[in-house]
Amino acid sequence: MAQRERKTTSAVTILDVARHAGVSPMTASRVINGNPRVAAELRERVRASVRELGYRPNLAGRSLRTAGSARVGVLYSNPSAAYLNELMLGILEQSSASGVQVLVERCGDIRSQRAATRRLVEAGVDGVIVPPPLCDSRPTIRDLDERGIPVVAVASGAPLPGVTSVRIDDYQGARAMTRYLLELGHTRIGFIQGDPKHTPAQLRTAAFVDTMAEAGLKATSNLLAEGMFTYRSGLAAAERLLKLKRRPTAVFCSNDDMAAATMAVAHGMGLRIPGQLTVVGFDDTPVATTLWPELTTIHQPVTAMGRAAVTLVLELIRERRQGRTPPPTDRVMAYTLVKRQSSAAPG
Amino acid sequence: MAQRERKTTSAVTILDVARHAGVSPMTASRVINGNPRVAAELRERVRASVRELGYRPNLAGRSLRTAGSARVGVLYSNPSAAYLNELMLGILEQSSASGVQVLVERCGDIRSQRAATRRLVEAGVDGVIVPPPLCDSRPTIRDLDERGIPVVAVASGAPLPGVTSVRIDDYQGARAMTRYLLELGHTRIGFIQGDPKHTPAQLRTAAFVDTMAEAGLKATSNLLAEGMFTYRSGLAAAERLLKLKRRPTAVFCSNDDMAAATMAVAHGMGLRIPGQLTVVGFDDTPVATTLWPELTTIHQPVTAMGRAAVTLVLELIRERRQGRTPPPTDRVMAYTLVKRQSSAAPG
DNA sequence: CTGAAAGCGCTTACAG
DNA sequence: CTGAAAGCGCTTACAG
Numbered sequence: 001m002a003q004r005e006r007k008t009t010s011a012v013t014i015l016d017v018a019r020h021a022g023v024s025p026m027t028a029s030r031v032i033n034g035n036p037r038v039a040a041e042l043r044e045r046v047r048a049s050v051r052e053l054g055y056r057p058n059l060a061g062r063s064l065r066t067a068g069s070a071r072v073g074v075l076y077s078n079p080s081a082a083y084l085n086e087l088m089l090g091i092l093e094q095s096s097a098s099g100v101q102v103l104v105e106r107c108g109d110i111r112s113q114r115a116a117t118r119r120l121v122e123a124g125v126d127g128v129i130v131p132p133p134l135c136d137s138r139p140t141i142r143d144l145d146e147r148g149i150p151v152v153a154v155a156s157g158a159p160l161p162g163v164t165s166v167r168i169d170d171y172q173g174a175r176a177m178t179r180y181l182l183e184l185g186h187t188r189i190g191f192i193q194g195d196p197k198h199t200p201a202q203l204r205t206a207a208f209v210d211t212m213a214e215a216g217l218k219a220t221s222n223l224l225a226e227g228m229f230t231y232r233s234g235l236a237a238a239e240r241l242l243k244l245k246r247r248p249t250a251v252f253c254s255n256d257d258m259a260a261a262t263m264a265v266a267h268g269m270g271l272r273i274p275g276q277l278t279v280v281g282f283d284d285t286p287v288a289t290t291l292w293p294e295l296t297t298i299h300q301p302v303t304a305m306g307r308a309a310v311t312l313v314l315e316l317i318r319e320r321r322q323g324r325t326p327p328p329t330d331r332v333m334a335y336t337l338v339k340r341q342s343s344a345a346p347g
Numbered sequence: 348m349a350q351r352e353r354k355t356t357s358a359v360t361i362l363d364v365a366r367h368a369g370v371s372p373m374t375a376s377r378v379i380n381g382n383p384r385v386a387a388e389l390r391e392r393v394r395a396s397v398r399e400l401g402y403r404p405n406l407a408g409r410s411l412r413t414a415g416s417a418r419v420g421v422l423y424s425n426p427s428a429a430y431l432n433e434l435m436l437g438i439l440e441q442s443s444a445s446g447v448q449v450l451v452e453r454c455g456d457i458r459s460q461r462a463a464t465r466r467l468v469e470a471g472v473d474g475v476i477v478p479p480p481l482c483d484s485r486p487t488i489r490d491l492d493e494r495g496i497p498v499v500a501v502a503s504g505a506p507l508p509g510v511t512s513v514r515i516d517d518y519q520g521a522r523a524m525t526r527y528l529l530e531l532g533h534t535r536i537g538f539i540q541g542d543p544k545h546t547p548a549q550l551r552t553a554a555f556v557d558t559m560a561e562a563g564l565k566a567t568s569n570l571l572a573e574g575m576f577t578y579r580s581g582l583a584a585a586e587r588l589l590k591l592k593r594r595p596t597a598v599f600c601s602n603d604d605m606a607a608a609t610m611a612v613a614h615g616m617g618l619r620i621p622g623q624l625t626v627v628g629f630d631d632t633p634v635a636t637t638l639w640p641e642l643t644t645i646h647q648p649v650t651a652m653g654r655a656a657v658t659l660v661l662e663l664i665r666e667r668r669q670g671r672t673p674p675p676t677d678r679v680m681a682y683t684l685v686k687r688q689s690s691a692a693p694g
Numbered sequence: 695c696t697g698a699a700a701g702c703g704c705t706t707a708c709a710g
Numbered sequence: 711c712t713g714a715a716a717g718c719g720c721t722t723a724c725a726g
Contacts, residue, residue, distance in 0.1 A: 360719060361719065362719080372720080372721090373721080376720070377721095404719085404720080405718090405719050405720070406720095407720090408718070408719030409719075409720050409721075410720090411718095411720070412720055412721040413720080413721065
């Protein structure tokens, strides 16, 4: 069995595949990359060899030629740790798959944003990904734009004009959740808002108010509680809502952290969830499945959005290298309403 | 200013640096990699050029030669989403910095472990990282070992003999936390255990019991509640502990999720934290700072452990490629006792 | 201590 | 539709 006598030292390369299939490395490369201009028979031979040899492309080799060794910066301030983790996971996954180098810069106020931007530029980034809430920072994005660096905004509620972005439709997501609560039979529904400076928070609130109105229900101000997306703010808001004389039978929180807080308060008042109170969130962060009962929420495909951001910024970089200025893309990904155990018809 | 006339198309390469410094690319490479066998003067010149040109090494180019394009697998089952996210973050960071390709396989029972292992092997991985709880799965690790593939176990409480691992000292961590509670003046301390099949859980429990005993306090079985590391199990355990006639003044939970549950139950009973009840956790996952009051806990440097795992597995891979079989390393990283607002002297 | 040569694995032009 | 040549950016051996 001379075939098995493979050096354990080195992996299978495209040359091995080409030899095995009896074609040139170029043809092998074309098949592997899905180029259709290859005779069907050769394509089959190459595919068989790939399978038989267990070939996996070496990304470093590929990217050296293709991505032209692009470098992508991530400029973030302070979203929740869980959210950022998940997003970075997607960004790093796709970067390593595309052979892109990632540089991360953290910043706070406007001044530090300028400094962080400068550092990224000096490090020679070819494009920048901007997670929330910086995705809505006009000065920062303009700053990058003026330096000729492509930008992809992640999870903005309303992407700035001319800026390529990846997001979900926050309005439709919040609308879907409100409708779900209405369909369950709830009419007295409380809503805990997110940070009013964040565009997704604005849209989620608007969708709730509009959808209630359509159902002939007025979202009065005593049912609209202010929050800041933090657990702590959720605690205060939930306490206010759940102590109303006419207590809501359901509370829709603009994110999962505040929903966790609402569940803690409800628990504190001895309310059974979902029997006496339905609690729902938004985002589907890890906390949603940590809680018990598990949280009904709107799933945002954060990891996939991270991957998409890298793909989009790479496209922009390539276009630019060829001297083109492509129109901005607005990639709207699908959200999902995930029904778990924290929601039911009013008791 | 002819100097500024840099093609925006391509980044600064080591050739540019070498030319600018008036040396060969090799000398530039040596300086950049910290090789000491370079004349001081040349070293300075190269460093200056690197700074002036804003040179950043292209990792794809480097790894093509150095890492010999190593491929690392991650074989995981189902730890908490938050933990895995954070670990993967470290793993991907370091992989992309080292030009290593990462392949991830998920599995469940023993049979699927074998299948997942086979898939990784077929994909040509040169080494495998095994997060908890699989890090303690003897059959899986032996399986890889027999195929000659280096393994790094992450966060095992007691690494299997012969296996390289990255971990913290769970025993000392739990001991430090217990001592802290004792120093605050608590004597009646409840403990919620983790999944008894997990080695870290075993050590944390043992450390608590031992440290209490040293202080002349017996950790009676009614103060030792069973848990499984899940929020839900924490809820049940906390309910039992907090309803004891002689209620503990502090509860030490074997992880943060169970501490979150304990706080929810305490909240439910109208207990002020930390005034009437101190609650502490272990791990310092994102939930610890999401809660309010924020949780006192043992910080485990999960991201850094992910990075270290990659570095270690790469070392093993290189050694093996040179025909050596190095002795296993047991890398014990530092934990930190992070004091936040959920702990205080008994009221 | 320094450098000229070669090559890591892959793909982009270019020629047929 | 197919392939021979060249080169992406870097570093490993080898020679001085």
